[in-house]
Each structure stands twice: as structure tokens, then as C-alpha cells.
Amino acid sequence: MFAQLSDLPQAIKQYLIITGNYWAFTLTDGALRMLVVLYFHQLGYDALAIAMLFLFYEVFGVITNLVGGWLGAHLGLNKTMNIGLGIQLVALAMLCVPSDWLGVFYVMAAQALSGIAKDLNKMSAKSAIKYLVSDDETGQSKLYKWIALLTGSKNALKGIGFFLGGLLLTLVGFKGALFALIALLGIAWLVSLIYLKGDMGKAKNKPKFKELFSKSRAINLLSAARLCLFAARDVWFVVALPVYLAAQFNWDHWWVSGFMALWVIAYGAVQSQAPKITGNSANKIDVLNKAYYWAIALMGVTFILAVLMQLNIAIHISLITGLLIFGAAFAVNSSLHSYLIVSLAKSDAVSLDVGFYYMANATGRLVGTVFSGLMYKLYGLQACLWLSVSLLLIVVLVTRRLNKQS
Numbered sequence: 001m002f003a004q005l006s007d008l009p010q011a012i013k014q015y016l017i018i019t020g021n022y023w024a025f026t027l028t029d030g031a032l033r034m035l036v037v038l039y040f041h042q043l044g045y046d047a048l049a050i051a052m053l054f055l056f057y058e059v060f061g062v063i064t065n066l067v068g069g070w071l072g073a074h075l076g077l078n079k080t081m082n083i084g085l086g087i088q089l090v091a092l093a094m095l096c097v098p099s100d101w102l103g104v105f106y107v108m109a110a111q112a113l114s115g116i117a118k119d120l121n122k123m124s125a126k127s128a129i130k131y132l133v134s135d136d137e138t139g140q141s142k143l144y145k146w147i148a149l150l151t152g153s154k155n156a157l158k159g160i161g162f163f164l165g166g167l168l169l170t171l172v173g174f175k176g177a178l179f180a181l182i183a184l185l186g187i188a189w190l191v192s193l194i195y196l197k198g199d200m201g202k203a204k205n206k207p208k209f210k211e212l213f214s215k216s217r218a219i220n221l222l223s224a225a226r227l228c229l230f231a232a233r234d235v236w237f238v239v240a241l242p243v244y245l246a247a248q249f250n251w252d253h254w255w256v257s258g259f260m261a262l263w264v265i266a267y268g269a270v271q272s273q274a275p276k277i278t279g280n281s282a283n284k285i286d287v288l289n290k291a292y293y294w295a296i297a298l299m300g301v302t303f304i305l306a307v308l309m310q311l312n313i314a315i316h317i318s319l320i321t322g323l324l325i326f327g328a329a330f331a332v333n334s335s336l337h338s339y340l341i342v343s344l345a346k347s348d349a350v351s352l353d354v355g356f357y358y359m360a361n362a363t364g365r366l367v368g369t370v371f372s373g374l375m376y377k378l379y380g381l382q383a384c385l386w387l388s389v390s391l392l393l394i395v396v397l398v399t400r401r402l403n404k405q406s
Contacts, residue, residue: 010197015129017196019150021081022125024188025088028181029118030161031168032092034257037106038166039174049104056112056390058369060103061362064119069127069355077124078196085189087113092182096175119362125150126342127354144287144339145275151338152272152331159264162257218344219353221402223360225295226337230361232302232347232391233330234368238386240376241323249316267327274335284343285403291336292399298329299392308384333395 033054040050072080086112091113095102129146168177242260245251251259270277306323309315345353375384 014197015146016194018081018125018128019153021085021188021192021196022121022150022154023157024185025085025118025121026157027161027164028088028092028185029114030158031165031177031181032114032161034162034165035169035174035177036095036111037257038169040102040107043099043102044083052104053107054110056108057115057118058362058366060112060115061119061358062366064116065123065355065357065359065362067355068120068123069352069359071120072124072127072355073352077128077193080120081124081128081196082125082189082192085185085192086115086117087120088117089182089185089189091117092178092185094170096178096182099174107326119358122154123355123358126338126358127345127350129342143343147272147339148335148343151335152268152270153276154268155271155331156268159261159268160266162261166257175216199216201399216344216346216353218402218405219341219357221398221405222337222341222344223357224292225398225402226341226357227360227364227367228394228398229330229333229337230364231297231368231371232388232395234365235372235391236377236381237372238365238369239372240381240384243376244319244381263323263327266324267331270328271331271335274332277332286342287336287340287343288399288403291340292396292403293393294329294333294336295396295399298326298333299389299396301325301329301390302385303389306382306389309385310382314406 036053037050045053068080077229091110094110094113095107126147129143129150157204165177168180172180242256245259278294279286301322305318305326308318308322341354341357342350345357354359371387375387
């Protein structure tokens, strides 16, 4: 097997290292989130306090995506990826202290580091793939497949990480689980330090700090669509849905977390197969058209679900079936967008464009999370769904504008 690996083309070897690195990080990130939720629930923290533990995770993700693209262009993507892994190891080690040290602000600081690490790793992984393929049609077709596989497998592994976190907490306790995650991530970090190609993604002309914000109209429109797309998902999925499942369906904690984990795994599986679902065309106009029609389909699914929930029609069946269809349509939309940003990004300093784009992504998640709790508390799940429909209408309109410009 090792002989076969050594005979692979250099680009494939680099892709495997990047993907393995990203997988290891994602698995530990998902496990850490579930560990923190379950452990601090055991310590008696209420839902709001637990939610606050992840506030800095999202906020620093927004900042990191913006600054991380600039760092990637200056230092090289191999270095930013390895820095991200190193920071995550520090974040995990911070939680290995005695339990009486684990106050809200201390854990928020550890989660802030984890948020920085996650988005440095994601920006680096997705930007790096552009340098491994050619700019011709064959290369672009391969880029779509590789981006879809990387993104889809990441989401599936995050769901598996949820299960892993709960399992490790049950078997070896909080600190034992953290030590296991540190060992797993430490191995991935060492492999990456030794084998990942140096200077990948380093810009020939070093961008100035003021160039963090994209000057490309296409990138700005795509980023606006991404912001609204992820806000539309998280405005009802992140807080409102699990609370609703527990309160209205009387599901216990394990049923809710297990269902959410399985949804994320299935979502990732669909995402990785997006090129087969949409057709593996490398023509940007074709892909933009597909993004437009799939955005309309996603809005339609959410609209129908909102109507059924508003009219109290077969609530259980409507919500579960609607969630599954929504997840499949959302996965295809996300995969198309992930390909488009890497494809449209400038070859020199691609990390700047990708970093700006994922800053918009993180902002959408943050906005969606905040409004998910607020809208559910004030008006219920139906209001969250109607806000999601409104945000998806903006995605449709922005994608249409992007199509016309192209």
C-alpha cells in the first residue's frame, strides 16, 4: 500500500495530506463541541450559559477568515494550516486544567482559540486545492469533485465527531477524552509539518492589509449570497430546532443530539456527491445557472415547510421530512458555492478571496445563530422558518444578479 502511495502524482499526495489534515481537525472539532455541551450540562450550566461558551468561537471565526486570507498570502497556506492545528492543540490543552478552573470566561477563551484554529484550517484547505489543479476544463472539473469531496466529508466527520465526543466522555471522562483528541490531532499535525509542501499559496506580490476586502464584484455578490444562505439555515436549525424537538416532541437529550448528528452526516454525504447530482460541468456559466435554480428549489422547500408548520398540518411528518429534503437541497447549494468561490478566486493570493468569502459565511452563521434564539423565544419555530424563506429569497436575487454579470 505504501509503495502505491509513493507512486501517486505529487498533486494527489498533497490533496491526501490536506484532506487527512482537515478530517482530523474536523473530527476533533465536532467531538470537542459535544464534549463541552454535555460536560457543562452535567456541571449544571443552563442552556444560555452553554450557548455563551460558543459565542467567541463564532465571533473569532469571522475575524480569522478575514485576516487569515491575508496571512495565507504572506506566509503560505501550508503554514497557516499548521498554525491552525497548533492553536487547536493549545485550545484542547487549556481545558485539561482542574474542573474548578473551568469558568465561563476561561472556556470562552479556549473556544475563541478553537474558532480561530477552525477557520484558519478551513480557509487553508479549500484555498490550497486550487493550486493542485490546472485552469483548463479538465482541471476545473477535477476541482469541483475535490472541493465537493472535501466539504462533504468534513460535514459527515463533524457528525461522527458528535458521537465520538459523547462516547469518549462516557468511557474515559472529560480529561481522558481531551487527551485522546490531543493525541489524534498531534499525529495529524506532525504529518502535516513534515510532508505538506512549503510556500503553497504564497502570493508573488504581497497584498497590503487594506486589500483584505475583495474588489471583485463577483466575489462580493457570491459572498453576500453565502452569508444569507447560511443565515437561512442556522436561523432555524442551530437553536430553534433542537429546542423545539425537545419541547414539542418530548425527545430527550440523546435523541435530539443523535438526530442532529445523523442529519449532519447525511448532509455531508449528499454534499460529497453534488457533482454527480448536478452534473460535473466545469463551465462557470453552467454552474452559476445551477446555483440559481438550486437556490429557488431550496427556497421552495422551506416555503412549503413554513406553510405546513404555520397551518399545523401533520407537524411530526412535515418537520422531519421537510428537514431531510431541506438538508439535501442545502448540501447541493453549499457545494456549488464552495466550488464557485475557489474557481472565481484570483490565482495569485487566492486565500484573500477565499478568506473574505468565508468571513461572510461565518457572519451568516453568527447572525443566524443569534436570530434563531431570539425569534424562537419571541415568536416560535414558524417565525424562524419565515425568516429563513426571506433570506433565501435574497440568495435567489443575488445569484440571479451574479448570473447576469457573468
